[in-house]
Amino acid sequence: MDAPSEEFVLVGSLEELKAEGRRVVQGSHRPILVIYDRGRVFALDNRCPHMGFPLERGSVEDGILTCHWHHARFDLESGCTFDLWADDIPICAVEVRNGDVWVTTSFGHRDPAAHWTQRLADGLAHDLDLVIAKAVQGQLTAKVPMAGIARQVTLFGAQNRDGWGVGLTILTALANLLPFLPQDEAYLALFHGASRVAADCAGEAPRRERAPLGSRPKPAALKRWLRLWTSVRHREAAERTLLTAIAAGVSPAMLADALLSAATERAFADTGHSLDFINKAFECLDLIGWEHAPALLPTIVRHAYFGERDR
Template structure:
């Protein structure tokens, strides 16, 4: 087979005496005619388009013809605009350099350059560009790994786009991200930082499933960027020597959690995992996270739910280090001495704990109850009254999922009505909202007693946000009944997205209510609001709340999730739209996602910009 860079005169001589049985003029086996020798004079280069989104660069160096992909593997600049010296091709944009013969790149965060065999037939140039079959999975996974270590968003987006375009499954891509994340969190992050990263990772994956194309790539790239950072070596965690029973591990973890000794908890969890006792781990972690002394650590509960989702999706094999290390940091984290009201709340929950732990929740099946009385107590700025109202609802047999829905809709309603003339309190309010929704995970993984305690954590969060001056409103009070004057759903949706982008915080909520009152599809509107969120630099801030809103609005398979048919259900979308509008920057530093998509299709940046 001819090799890349054959001397032109030697090849011409060889072509005049072809080997027997070989038709050197055949266009088979991927050979393509790309021009003549006269088209590429010595010292010159030329680009030839060989298919849609794919071009070959031809270089004549001292009479030898070289053929490479014309797209720089770094950021897609046309390599025909580069410089060749001493057999090294250097891109003219960012200076990435390559071996012109073999294509090897001399820089990091850059794939090797693809080179092609050249055949000269008479005065015609032929290149064996091969087919478009994807064969660079391992190289692009390595590229993604480099991007994760450096935190370079372009490299992460580019590698992800190349892998997806090559048919590599999203599951395989995220497995690599998880392996990196486990070591990154273990060696570089505390409980808060690690928990936020996992929240963004899970949110990016779950939101991304609702989209395709560039929108899906954006969500995945946000997840990858959140997980990026240094991943240092650390001492190996050693299994405790046998015999060690689960009962011992359970007792030790609870004791170490009270004593804020996270490093001891990790070894216990690692031992349980190695002993095949992982089925018990999340129940124990959730029970620790909702202990009275963790009142005020709202993100602990939500982030443990995200960890559980990671294991459900990818298994313990990929997530073991992440769960054991971050789970230990969460339930063993340090706690300051609580201030007066906080101390009173801890004491109240400690008094209720025996009742909550011993109760038979099989009787909690009621869905009709005095919701307004509970909401009135939660907003009373009286923590004792608030806690007593939650306890009464549980004693009255109200279903835990129904109570969770009340907390979710109350938080959404507060986001839908918070004044924005001063500090709207979006951070605390979104925490309130996300915590309430995460109690569904507590219920699923930690059991009803843990979820019941979690309700008091949610009640405390509302009390702690008492500085946000939001007028009280009964949740069963009807919302305004006006309809949109748009001729159709698409126009009404476009107007709402325009209101978000034009920062019309005072009008966007009414537009959402009008859209929904018109009978238009709320799920489609949510997708459009989500798309507007993804393509703004506030995407990281809003991503967990967007994910929760998707799950609550769609119901997640639970008839009570999202309050289907509830008078305040529309507030889920109103609150999200107002939040997205008020914090919006109308700036997108991740616009390179578009370029990454075109890059994965083989197009140069010049072609992209020409579009």
């Protein structure tokens, strides 16, 4: 959606609107619902942002507009929803000139990219597929790079689940295909990846952040330590050692060598998926940027080295 313009259309007289309570006028793209309530005039997109039903058929009470199809409720003044699954209604500017009501013919979010980024965060946090689908499409329409969308979903998955999950594997596998997919299929790849990450994180405890050591040992020592902590199943020590290696600027190739070497200490941890988790984590960082290694790489330690049940 575009930012609002300053083109206005006449709704009618204020007295007529008072008598009718509401009126629908045609905007530049879609119908606009104009409502008189408690001495004020409000103008909003007439389509419910949930599934597009006409809000003119809804009810207004105490400043709350309710859509009768799915009972989504909205703050009449701001258009903001009380139900996160419904999304906010875009609003229009209103002016009263010499007893007549005028509204802008276009509406939208002033910063569409920021709006849909926040809506994707909401959809992921509450595991709402419809919100995720709309937010991904909204970001793409707002020219947000596909890698940026994948990055947002990846970091959500890394922060909101105690360990790498199948959703991040699926997201990475689909994101690898994005350069080769037509636009409509790229959208579906991003949606399905994001949906699986949200499902993985639903009801899970978030990760506990750990910090690197204060020293910067040589890479060979860090590699030995990582193998040691794996063999004695000391997860926290393994994560801190890995974070220390990242903070020391160890190259991706050396990190891969250290992690894969440590994985051989417990080759059958988590039914033998450790190599796949490590591989996918590195592929994911190639996609979203290696500056996110401290957030992402520690997520593989729990599953890859210590198994699903170990804490």
